[in-house]
Amino acid sequence: MKEHIYTIPITDALNEECGCVLCSIEKKLESEAITYFLGASLMEPDAREDTNKNGFCRPHTKMLYEGGNSLGLSLILETHIKEFSKNFTLNEKTGLFKKPDTKETAKKIDDAVKSCSVCNKLNSQMEAVARNLIYLISKEKDFKEKFFEKGALCAEHASLVLSLCEKELGGKKGTDLYNEISAMQRAYLEELYNNLHAFVVSFDYRSNGEKPSEKVKASLGEAVKYISKY
Numbered sequence: 607m608k609e610h611i612y613t614i615p616i617t618d619a620l621n622e623e624c625g626c627v628l629c630s631i632e633k634k635l636e637s638e639a640i641t642y643f644l645g646a647s648l649m650e651p652d653a654r655e656d657t658n659k660n661g662f663c664r665p666h667t668k669m670l671y672e673g674g675n676s677l678g679l680s681l682i683l684e685t686h687i688k689e690f691s692k693n694f695t696l697n698e699k700t701g702l703f704k705k706p707d708t709k710e711t712a713k714k715i716d717d718a719v720k721s722c723s724v725c726n727k728l729n730s731q732m733e734a735v736a737r738n739l740i741y742l743i744s745k746e747k748d749f750k751e752k753f754f755e756k757g758a759l760c761a762e763h764a765s766l767v768l769s770l771c772e773k774e775l776g777g778k779k780g781t782d783l784y785n786e787i788s789a790m791q792r793a794y795l796e797e798l799y800n801n802l803h804a805f806v807v808s809f810d811y812r813s814n815g816e817k818p819s820e821k822v823k824a825s826l827g828e829a830v831k832y833i834s835k836y
């Protein structure tokens with residue numbers, strides 16, 4: 607049997623938390639990644655090369671800043687900023703070469719701003735987690751039941767899992783799971799829509815101050831979580 611290192615965390619997350627099962631795993635992996643980049647990675651030349659080149663996105667820069675290691679983060683950003691500065695080239699003709707395309711240069715800077723070593727690490731880990739999730743759904747009846755009972759994945763993780771169903775299971779099995787998960791998402795979103803609609807209506811004077819139910823009140827927070835993860 608193939609090694610499935612994330613099998614246990616997935617089963618645990620399915621048992622303990624509400625909401626998207628992959629979000630609760632990603633949250634833990636994200637916190638481990640922050641600890642790694644502020645600690646062990648500092649002594650690893652490959653990791654330093656990676657952070658020099660990719661840097662960090664906005665939310666992860668903020669998390670690293672709040673991670674309590676000023677010297678560690680300064681060391682990473684010191685060399686990253688030196689590397690990043692190379693993206694700014696002057697728009698002038700040099701020797702035989704034609705003038706650089708400013709749009710291309712601006713795009714290069716934009717790509718460099720958006721790239722992130724933490725996101726890259728998490729993306730590859732989450733793909734492995736999603737593949738294991740599909741494996742568990744296809745092999746273990748109890749797990750599958752629990753997964754579908756629990757309800758939907760968030761938007762981003764639903765898209766990740768759907769993109770892997772056919773690749774992991776192949777043929778009819780892959781298509782069937784793809785359809786089952788899509789149907790689950792649709793049912794969840796229909797309910798979310800109805801609750802959000804009821805919440806909007808509750809603000810109308812014609813609702814005569816009638817208090818919305820807890821579920822209806824929670825729908826805005828749920829919609830935000832569905833879109834923005836965690």
Ligand SMILES: [Zn+2]
Nearest residue numbers: 626629760763
């Ligand atoms: Zn999620």
Ligand SMILES: [Zn+2]
Nearest residue numbers: 663666722725
């Ligand atoms: Zn990031």
